Amino acid sequence: MYKIVKKQTLNNAVELMEIHAPFVARKCEPGQFIIIRVDEDGERIPLTIADYDREKETVTIIYQVVGYSTDLLSKKQEGDYVQDFVGPLGVPAVLEKKENKVIGVAGGVGAAPLYPQLRKLAAMGTKVDVIIGGKSAEYVLLADQFKEFCENVYIATDDGSLGTKGFVTTVLQDLLDKGEVYDECIAIGPLIMMKNVVNVTRPLNLHTMVSLNPIMIDGTGMCGGCRVTVDGETKFACVDGPDFDGFKVDFDECMRRQGIFKEEEHQCKIGRGAK
Ligand SMILES: Cc1cc2nc3c(=O)[nH]c(=O)nc-3n(C[C@H](O)[C@H](O)[C@H](O)COP(=O)(O)OP(=O)(O)OC[C@H]3O[C@@H](n4cnc5c(N)ncnc54)[C@H](O)[C@@H]3O)c2cc1C
Numbered sequence: 001m002y003k004i005v006k007k008q009t010l011n012n013a014v015e016l017m018e019i020h021a022p023f024v025a026r027k028c029e030p031g032q033f034i035i036i037r038v039d040e041d042g043e044r045i046p047l048t049i050a051d052y053d054r055e056k057e058t059v060t061i062i063y064q065v066v067g068y069s070t071d072l073l074s075k076k077q078e079g080d081y082v083q084d085f086v087g088p089l090g091v092p093a094v095l096e097k098k099e100n101k102v103i104g105v106a107g108g109v110g111a112a113p114l115y116p117q118l119r120k121l122a123a124m125g126t127k128v129d130v131i132i133g134g135k136s137a138e139y140v141l142l143a144d145q146f147k148e149f150c151e152n153v154y155i156a157t158d159d160g161s162l163g164t165k166g167f168v169t170t171v172l173q174d175l176l177d178k179g180e181v182y183d184e185c186i187a188i189g190p191l192i193m194m195k196n197v198v199n200v201t202r203p204l205n206l207h208t209m210v211s212l213n214p215i216m217i218d219g220t221g222m223c224g225g226c227r228v229t230v231d232g233e234t235k236f237a238c239v240d241g242p243d244f245d246g247f248k249v250d251f252d253e254c255m256r257r258q259g260i261f262k263e264e265e266h267q268c269k270i271g272r273g274a275k
Pocket residue numbers: 033044045046047048049062063064065066067068069070071109112113212213214215216217242258259262265266
């Protein structure tokens with residue numbers, strides 16, 4: 001059992017939890033994820049490691065309440081326990097010092113997995129900028145935390161309530177049109193957002209890494225649930241990723257496969273009856 005040592009509400013759909021998980025905290029690196037089971041009847045769901053503290057032996061997760069299991073997790077409070085917290089899983093992000101700058105692009109809860117990656121790059125001496133997008137001001141996550149190490153924090157909201165009115169790609173295109181030079185782009189968010197970021201960066205040959213979030217079941221490369229096509233080859237996001245070269249990802253296939261269990265998810269009968 002793993003103790004929830006801190007719980008914080010970030011907006012009406014997104015929460016942060018710090019979990020006491022000594023083994024994961026000791027080993028994890030930016031880009032990796034855990035699989036959590038809230039209670040003994042629960043399903044296994046993957047969540048990215050948003051932060052970690054090796055001394056306190058804690059791992060931070062930031063999750064959006066979208067369905068049965070994230071709702072179950074949300075009902076837990078500080079001092080409660082979760083049943084399983086398995087990890088670190090996946091390949092750590094390849095983060096190397098760059099000569100110019102790196103631009104991070106985050107959509108919604110994608111700010112959580114992006115945060116430790118940019119922070120590590122900054123700690124290595126790379127200059128970093130970030131564009132954070134959300135539906136409206138309250139859905140823009142971690143802006144203050146990014147300000148601690150980013151040279152520029154750009155914000156885009158769909159309704160214009162904060163920063164530029166429009167998508168993160170609007171801001172990215174503007175920066176590139178103005179002549180900003182970046183060595184790399186790291187984009188994390190909904191598949192459609194990452195696909196559109198790649199559409200902006202590809203013409204400039206700006207190397208772009210993306211983080212894929214297909215349906216995962218075992219998280220160990222055994223079930224094939226997280227199959228994605230990268231550069232024409234089959235990869236399993238749980239063991240070969242979740243980070244991949246965005247120019248090589250078949251986003252359309254990912255989007256089709258992500259929706260295949262939609263009906264079943266919403267009729268889930270695990271433990272506490274149907275939703
Ligand atoms: C590597 C990885 C890292 C992730 N990191 C985060 C994160 O840091 N924060 C966050 O909010 N979300 C993250 N997700 C998505 C998260 O796993 C889903 O939101 C969660 O599983 C939803 O479960 P549910 O029962 O609440 O909702 P459901 O109603 O069951 O599903 C809602 C949607 O969540 C997705 N989903 C459901 N089950 C799974 C599953 N087993 N594996 C992957 N996706 C699933 C599907 O797109 C589905 O349509 C990540 C997914 C992956 C693969």
